[in-house]
Amino acid sequence: MSAADLPTVVLTGAGLVFFCAGAAGMVRFPDTHSRLHALTKADNLGLGLVVLGVMFQADGVVPVLKLTLIWILAIVGSAIAAQIIARATLPADLHEDDD
Amino acid sequence: MIESVFDILLCALIVGVALAAVLGPRLFSSVVFFIVYGLFLSVAWTHLGAFDVALAEAAIGAGLTGVLLVAAVSRLDRLGVKEPAPAPPVARVTSALAAGGLSGALVLALWSLDPDGTGLAPVVEANLHASGVRNPVTAVLLNFRAYDTLIESVVLLVALVGVWSIADERHWGGEPGLRQHARPDGVLATFGRLLPPLGLLVGVYIVWTGTDDPGGAFQGGTILAAVWLLLAMAGLSDAPAITRRRLRLAVIAGPGVFLAVAAAGAVGGGFLVLPTEYAKPLIQEIEAGLALSIAATLALLVLGPPQRGPR
Incomplete structure (x- = not known):
């Protein structure tokens, strides 16, 4: 086990905890909006920690930049998807100016 | 472990x-x-x-x-x-048996392979220099067994013709799908302005890098299709009517370039034979045409048959 492996194990492990929390929220929370909250918050943080952990295994600067780009794209994508799903599940009377 | x-x-x-x-x-x-x-x-x-x-x-x-x-x-x-x-039990049991039988045959076929065998990999490796590319998968798909890919690209075209053919008589020649509505200042419209430059870059990169590294027209073309769909869903760019000549050209560009290269090969050595010294540019030309057609065809498949117009 090299010196870079310890931060990888710790960070990806912590990331998995957040993924589990997000999944638990998805299963346990009562309505769409709170489920979305659990998924987007916990999973984005979890992915960020996994990406950070994997960065310690990267070989050079370019893979680190690619991993960062993946994280940013996933965050932006999930934020947009969360907004659109949340809007689609609003009650009909709040629904006038929807997407 | x-x-x-x-x-x-x-x-x-x-x-x-x-x-x-x-x-x-x-x-x-x-x-x-x-x-x-x-x-x-x-x-x-x-x-x-x-x-x-x-x-x-x-x-x-x-x-x-x-x-x-x-x-x-x-x-x-x-x-x-x-x-x-739910289907009647007889139909369910029959289809379960058919699917199970097919899986069983596949398992048997897999089992009969030599576990230490190398398959066709050494043959591909030995002839890679003649293919014009460094990614062995691309060498197989666009040179050694190019006819598979040629037929696949035509199958996509046929799928699109199938989707278009279920159009309502009134809307034939109109725009595909329903008109998309999005708030002009909403999140989707903002995303639709933010992502396409990066999406185009990644899509073209994946097509381009396919000759030497994993990637290629199908993977990159799907990303390009997603960019177009995002623009359409965000209400930023309406799909053109299906009778537009430019749209038709985009859809047939891939199979067209492919067939032209194949026919030109028939003059030299044989149908689909790529001369080694020109193989790389020819493959890149085919990939570029295919990427355009795959992107247009996949996006049009998702948008669906014409449901509006013609104007």
């Missing part, structure tokens, strides 16, 4: 998700499980080192097919079609 635990878990997940997709109580849950199945498969291909297949599975198997299936289910919903009643 950890490796085999991972493999066994992954196999169990793939089989479990496949069963959930087949046995799911509702169409929608089956579609969701089918998408998850595609994602797990692409993890499996990655783990096997087959990155080209993993990319294609994630982009087309899970992504694009998933979108098409979700669109089909929501269309059934809108039309008020009820979920079909």
